[in-house]
Amino acid sequence: MSNIIQLLPDSVANQIAAGEVIQRPASVVKELVENAIDSGADDVKVVIKEAGRSLIQVIDNGCGMSDTDARMAFERHATSKIKEAADLFALRTMGFRGEALASIAAVAQVELKTRLTGEELGTHICISGSAVESQSPVQCSEGTQFIVKNLFYNVPARRRFLKKNSTELRHIINEFQRIALANPGISFSLHHNDMPLFMLPKNNRRQRVVSLLGKQMNSHLIPVEADTTLVKISGFIGKPEAARKTAGDQFFFINNRYMRHPYLHRSVMDSYDNILPPDTIPAYFLFLETDPKIIDVNIHPTKTEIKFEDERAIWQLLNAAIRESLGKYNMVPSIDFDTTDLVDIPAFSKNSEIIEPTIEVNPNFNPFEEEKKMSSCGSFSGPQGSGTTESVDGWEKLYSGFESQGGNNSFAPLGSDLPSEPQQFNPFESQTQREQEPVQQTILSSSYNGESHARGARFFQLKNKYILTSVKSGLMLINQKRAHERILFEQFLRSIEMQKSLAQQSLFPEELHLGPEDSVIVREIMDDLRAFGLDLEERSSGTFLAKGLPAQLDNITAGQILDGILCDFKTGEIAPKEEMKERIAQIMAQKAAMSRGCTLNDVEMSELFDQLFACAVPNFSPSGKSIISILDNDELDKRFQ
Numbered sequence: 001m002s003n004i005i006q007l008l009p010d011s012v013a014n015q016i017a018a019g020e021v022i023q024r025p026a027s028v029v030k031e032l033v034e035n036a037i038d039s040g041a042d043d044v045k046v047v048i049k050e051a052g053r054s055l056i057q058v059i060d061n062g063c064g065m066s067d068t069d070a071r072m073a074f075e076r077h078a079t080s081k082i083k084e085a086a087d088l089f090a091l092r093t094m095g096f097r098g099e100a101l102a103s104i105a106a107v108a109q110v111e112l113k114t115r116l117t118g119e120e121l122g123t124h125i126c127i128s129g130s131a132v133e134s135q136s137p138v139q140c141s142e143g144t145q146f147i148v149k150n151l152f153y154n155v156p157a158r159r160r161f162l163k164k165n166s167t168e169l170r171h172i173i174n175e176f177q178r179i180a181l182a183n184p185g186i187s188f189s190l191h192h193n194d195m196p197l198f199m200l201p202k203n204n205r206r207q208r209v210v211s212l213l214g215k216q217m218n219s220h221l222i223p224v225e226a227d228t229t230l231v232k233i234s235g236f237i238g239k240p241e242a243a244r245k246t247a248g249d250q251f252f253f254i255n256n257r258y259m260r261h262p263y264l265h266r267s268v269m270d271s272y273d274n275i276l277p278p279d280t281i282p283a284y285f286l287f288l289e290t291d292p293k294i295i296d297v298n299i300h301p302t303k304t305e306i307k308f309e310d311e312r313a314i315w316q317l318l319n320a321a322i323r324e325s326l327g328k329y330n331m332v333p334s335i336d337f338d339t340t341d342l343v344d345i346p347a348f349s350k351n352s353e354i355i356e357p358t359i360e361v362n363p364n365f366n367p368f369e370e371e372k373k374m375s376s377c378g379s380f381s382g383p384q385g386s387g388t389t390e391s392v393d394g395w396e397k398l399y400s401g402f403e404s405q406g407g408n409n410s411f412a413p414l415g416s417d418l419p420s421e422p423q424q425f426n427p428f429e430s431q432t433q434r435e436q437e438p439v440q441q442t443i444l445s446s447s448y449n450g451e452s453h454a455r456g457a458r459f460f461q462l463k464n465k466y467i468l469t470s471v472k473s474g475l476m477l478i479n480q481k482r483a484h485e486r487i488l489f490e491q492f493l494r495s496i497e498m499q500k501s502l503a504q505q506s507l508f509p510e511e512l513h514l515g516p517e518d519s520v521i522v523r524e525i526m527d528d529l530r531a532f533g534l535d536l537e538e539r540s541s542g543t544f545l546a547k548g549l550p551a552q553l554d555n556i557t558a559g560q561i562l563d564g565i566l567c568d569f570k571t572g573e574i575a576p577k578e579e580m581k582e583r584i585a586q587i588m589a590q591k592a593a594m595s596r597g598c599t600l601n602d603v604e605m606s607e608l609f610d611q612l613f614a615c616a617v618p619n620f621s622p623s624g625k626s627i628i629s630i631l632d633n634d635e636l637d638k639r640f641q
Contacts (some may be wrong), residue, residue, distance in 0.1 A: 010130060013076065021103040024162060025052025025151055026171035028108075031100035033179050036060035037186065041143060042202070046176065046190045051168035053159075054150060061143040064116040067123040068231065071135060074110075074127060076102045104148060106130045107155050112138045129154050151506065166524045170517050173197070177212050177516075178258040181251055181285060183209040197516055197541075209285055216513045217283070222329050225452040226321035228311055231290045233321045237268070238276045238283035242328075246567040248517065249283035254295060256287070259306040265316045270431055271322035278432060284589050286318070306395060365408075416550060459605040464597040467605050474632040480600065481611045482621040484593040489622040490615050492550070492585035496531050505535070510546040510558045519544075521569050528584055556591055564591050586622040 022028060029046060036044045038061025049055040072078045076099060078526035104110060105127045113121030152159035162165060162168060169192060176198065180188045184205050190198040200211050210218045220242035226233040238249070250268075252259050268284055269276075276282065294309040306312050381466065461469045467478040519542050522529075526536055533550030536558070546558030564587045600608070612618045612627070619628055 010076070021099050022107060022151075024054060024171055026166050028052065028056050028104055028148055028151065028174045029172050030059040030175040030179070031104065032148075033176070035100070036062055036144065037179070037183055039144060041186065043187045044189075046171075046188070047389050048172060048190075048192050050193070051165035052172060053165070053168070054149065054164065056151070057146065058150040059143070059145045061141070064119075064122065064143050065114045066116055067135070067137075068127055070112060070114050070123045071132070073112075074101050074105050074125075074130075074132075078102075080534060102130070107158070108151045108153065109149040111143070111149075112146040113138055113147075115140050115142050117142050157549070166520055170520055173517050173520070178251065180212060181205075181208060182253050182256045182258060182287075205234075205285070205287075206236065213283075213515050214513045220283070222325050224321055224325045226317065226324070228317055230294075230310070231288050231317060233286065233288055233318060235286040236284070236323060237286070237322055240272060240277070240282065243272075243276050243280035243282040245280055245563055247281050248515075249285075251285045253287045254297075254306050255289055255292065257297065257306075258304060260304050261306065263311055264315060264318060267319045271319045271326065275326070275601070284322075288314070288318075387506065418526065459602060459609065460602055461605060464599050467600070467609065471630065474630050474636060477629045477631065478609070478612070479621075479627050480598070480605075480608060480623075481593055481596060482625055482627045483608055483618075485589045485621050485623075486615050486618065486627060487608070487611045488589040488592050489585050492532055492588060493582065495533070496581060496585070504533075504550070505548045506546065510548060511539075512544045512559055512562065514542050514544060514562075516542065518562075518566050521566055525565070525569075525580065525584065528581055529565075531581070532584060532588060534558060534588075550588065550592075560589055561588060564588075582622075589622055 021031070025048070029048070030050065033044055033046065036058060041060035041062035043061050045057075045059040047057040047059075101110075106129065109128045110126070112125045112127075113122055122140040123135065123138045124140075125135045126133040152162070172192075173190075175191050176188070180186075180198070180200055184207070185204050187202050188198060188200045189196065198212070203211065206218070206221065209221065217238075220239045221236040222239060224233060224235050224237055235253075245382070250265065252261050252264060260262065268282070268286075272282055296307040431603060458469060461480075462468055464479075465480065467474050467483075468482050469478075519538075522536065522544060523538070526538075529536055533548065535546065535548030537545045537547060539545050549556075549558060549561075565584060619626065621627055
């Protein structure tokens with residue numbers, strides 16, 4: 001049998017490596033910008049077109065490269081960061097594997113212009129599909145300029161799997177934000193299709209956060225500082241009232257390197273325990289500095305997953321630091337245990353003047369007169385009664401009339417307010433005490449009449465969550481909130497089909513400040529939102545004005561509607577046109593539906609029932625959950641056997 005194992009050509013090996021390192025255009029931006037930072041640059045410019053499909057350009061003013069280094073940089077595992085295995089545990093730079101440029105060059109057309117500081121000429125290299133096409137001297141500015149064109153041009157399958165431009169742009173913005181937050185001492189700029197998205201000057205961390213996420217963030221930041229022998233923690237956390245239902249403003253950095261760490265995220269959430277609104281996530285921008293020897297950054301090609309030597313200790317230190325900041329800035333309710341429930345006892349000294357208590361006596365007080373007054377006030381015989389005897393006689397007459405209906409063993413009719421046995425009347429008992437006594441309630445109220453009972457007998461509300469009604473096959477239970485969602489959902493879709501969206505103009509338009517990532521999504525779906533009646537207008541970059549809301553929505557703001565829509569679109573790809581309209585209608589119906597535990601009267605339950613069964617799909621909510629459940633007659637009979 002002939003030998004079948006062979007070495008792969010470098011071009012194929014580079015394309016395989018590119019599958020791990022270069023997942024999408026955002027990966028190219030990340031690798032090139034990190035290399036620019038490692039070169040010592042303090043000014044980095046990023047220019048992209050068509051969300052990176054056709055062009056990614058990164059320009060820096062770093063140290064540059066010689067002609068030999070420029071050529072060697074595109075070889076696999078060629079790096080200036082490490083020389084031996086021990087260097088992997090002393091890393092303080094971003095890129096170190098030497099795979100990025102080789103992987104990029106394997107799946108794109110790359111041009112490099114670079115010049116060393118102090119040199120007169122630089123180097124120009126053109127590479128396409130790992131093949132060097134030309135290398136020549138060139139006149140250029142100091143630093144390095146990378147131009148990446150036609151990403152995945154030679155891997156059509158990878159190019160087809162790229163998402164829409166708006167989605168790929170969001171990923172690029174995410175990577176750009178992470179790097180810019182970690183390096184506030186470097187100026188950054190990002191342009192997309194000749195339009196500036198970010199222009200970030202050198203600044204401190206707080207101002208960098210505000211520049212990236214909007215001015216409204218400045219008033220919601222709480223500083224965090226903790227310095228221990230194991231780790232130094234600094235940065236900012238968001239106020240509990242500013243927490244959002246959408247994730248995206250949560251950032252961890254270790255030695256200025258962005259990282260994902262679900263375990264430490266739970267530490268942050270635990271420190272906010274019992275002070276967050278339900279189903280919300282606070283913003284945080286936390287920077288950890290520690291000895292590189294106790295962390296491992298070489299466990300994933302993208303270097304965003306970090307392993308700590310003692311994660312439990314880091315968890316506890318981070319949790320304590322955040323709790324301390326929340327308490328210091330009065331974000332946690334505090335109780336003064338030194339004064340609560342203590343008796344105020346005055347302290348006397350030897351020289352204090354002791355005042356003897358005095359007793360005042362009213363010589364004209366007659367307790368028998370008070371007893372007579374209370375007896376007359378407690379008379380049961382009405383305003384004509386003037387004494388206890390008359391009140392008792394009145395009660396005896398009332399009770400004797402009750403006995404004549406059926407004796408002592410007979411039952412009072414339903415709804416009767418008469419007691420089943422005589423009560424001892426206490427003339428000394430006050431009116432307020434009698435009113436506060438619990439009274440046993442009957443099924444029918446004292447205002448019962450046959451006509452009102454007949455109208456309300458069709459529906460019954462259980463626990464303010466379910467509507468019960470009798471049907472031929474048994475007992476029907478309806479989830480009232482899901483039923484309302486289904487009704488609103490189909491109303492929204494009908495208004496779109498008829499192109500008659502009912503928008504109610506706001507007297508005072510609501511101003512919304514959105515981050516760059518959220519702004520990209522809103523611009524993409526703005527026409528569809530207007531079709532549903534949500535009238536938005538972009539005043540400036542990241543600032544939108546909500547001038548109108550759908551007429552069907554009550555007690556809900558444009559910000560709450562957008563929050564739910566953005567949360568859904570951030571977690572997945574924006575659907576095709578028709579699916580997107582249905583998804584927006586579903587989110588708006590969920591937001592506009594009645595709250596849990598809403599009390600309904602007979603008319604409202606009847607109207608909800610009729611509208612539900614006028615829907616095309618009354619059995620399921622827009623999210624696919626059951627609305628109706630029927631307890632059939634056989635099951636009911638079994639329960640009474």
